[in-house]
Amino acid sequence: MQESKLSFLKKIILDLKQAHRVYEQPDANLFLSGINDVAYQKKQLLQSFSESRYDFNNKEQATWYIRQQQQQLISFMEQIADDLTKDDILSLNQPSIEPTWENLFKFIYTDLAELLSFLEREYAGYMDAGCKIHAGCLLSNQVTLAAELSLVEEKLKEYTVNEKLLSVVLLPFREFFDASHIAHSITCYQLSYLKELKTALLLLLKDLKPNTDPTHELQDVLHHLNFNSTPYFKYWIASAKSEINAQPTTRDKGDWLIYMKKEIRQTVIKPALVLNKANPSLQKQQLSWLSDEINYYKEKESQSHSIPVPDKFYQWKDYKVVTALSVPQLANTLRLFVDGGLYLNQNKTELLDFFSNFFTTTKQDNVSSGSLRSHFYKDNAGVSKAVREILRKLINRPC
Structure with a gap:
């Protein structure tokens, strides 16, 4: 009928x-x-x-x-x-x-x-939801979304958000605005996603404080909404590689990757939402890439340990000097000896890496070079006072 x-x-x-x-x-x-x-x-x-x-x-x-x-x-x-x-x-x-x-x-x-x-x-x-929207729906939403996105773009530029990231975020909207009412492939679902993203961006701007960099907050929004576009994933990889290269040692690189993998795995993602249904979820792409990088650095570190060394050095490769100093105290002592001219090594990064590899404390079995480096450059009056007290006792101790 x-x-x-x-x-x-x-x-x-x-x-x-x-x-x-x-x-x-x-x-x-x-x-x-x-x-x-x-x-x-x-x-x-x-x-x-x-x-x-x-x-x-x-x-x-x-x-x-x-x-x-x-x-x-x-x-x-x-x-x-x-x-x-x-x-x-x-x-x-x-x-x-x-x-x-x-x-x-x-x-x-x-x-x-x-x-x-x-x-x-x-x-x-x-x-x-996979059916195309009709021309009237397309055109009316192009008008309303264009006005709202213009405001979002203007505000994010005021906060000096990364321009490349901003262009990647706005790309799906640009494609929507460029769609012709006569021949297009915009679906009901795609329009719904863009409206969801627009609302999230407006809420982000509402909560931002003046003179702040919203890059991390913007990425949190994208991860929550499963913004799995290929351009964004490439941007995220480039950003991750920059962070990796900033780490001084292979072990630090691996530690950063493991930490980032934990962070990505714990990201709260809005259910049943994805920008591009043809692509794997953003979280799945990120975890896969991080796993490959972790395996690479594990292999790299394993190979470095397998390099032949003389017998007299081999026996000390797993040896640790145990100290009663805490990590902050050890770092403060090293800084005191470097600034005082007792340690003459010019490369402080290598010096700290050496101590992180061959020293351990009674409270911490493994001393991270990143942690040691952080405390080395940090001014902490309480730690400095404790180190001076330790040295004073040593000086007053009878030989």
Whole structure:
């Protein structure tokens, strides 16, 4: 029954488009009959759609049926949109009874949009999110999103967010704005994701404090919303490599990677949300890349340990000098000896790496070179006082 009614609507549209190719403009009779015929079919279909909810045996059957109607209506609207300009579609709420093809097709498009809107309202849970949006939806959202994104971009630039990151974040919106109302592939799901991202960006700006760098907060938003675009993943890799290269030793590089893997694994991700369904999730891509890097540095460190060394050195490779000093005290003592000219090594990084490898404390079995370095350059009055007290006791101790 419903299929036959859609078939009637389809025939009316095809006949009118055929007449459009023949006549420069419709006469008054054709214009009014076209409007009335489509309006009558709309009324019949609305009644049929309302009654259909009682005809379904299960959800699967209802889903299949509603999506068939959705896709058919979108197809009809595309056919009509082919003969309308962007301005025609944006002015659908300003109908005119002047007998022109543009006005006739605007009436028909409005009726089709009303049918689709009814399905979206009454059967929201059955609609196909992967179905294309119609031209009117595309154009109206291009206007509203463009205004809101202009504000977001302006504000983020004021906060001096990384320009490359900003361009990557805005890229999906740019692609949406560039889509043509005649031929596009924007789906309901894609539009929904962009609205979700836009809302999150506006909330981010609302919570930002003046004179702060929102780069990390912006990335947190992207990770939470599974922003798995290829350009962003490449940006994230470049950023991660920069952090890795800043680490002085192979062990520090590995430690940073392990820590980052933990952070990524613990990221809270909004369920069932993804920018690009064709790509793996952002978290999956990140964890895979981090695992490869960790394995690489483990292998690199393993190879460095396997380099042949003289026997007299080999026996000391796992030897540790145990000290009662804490890590902050050890670092402070080293700084005292370096500044005092007792240790003459010019490369402080190598010196600290040596002590982190061959010294341990009673409170900490493994001394991280990063931790030792941090305390080496940190001014801590309490630690300095404790070291001076230790040295004073040593000086006063009888030989």
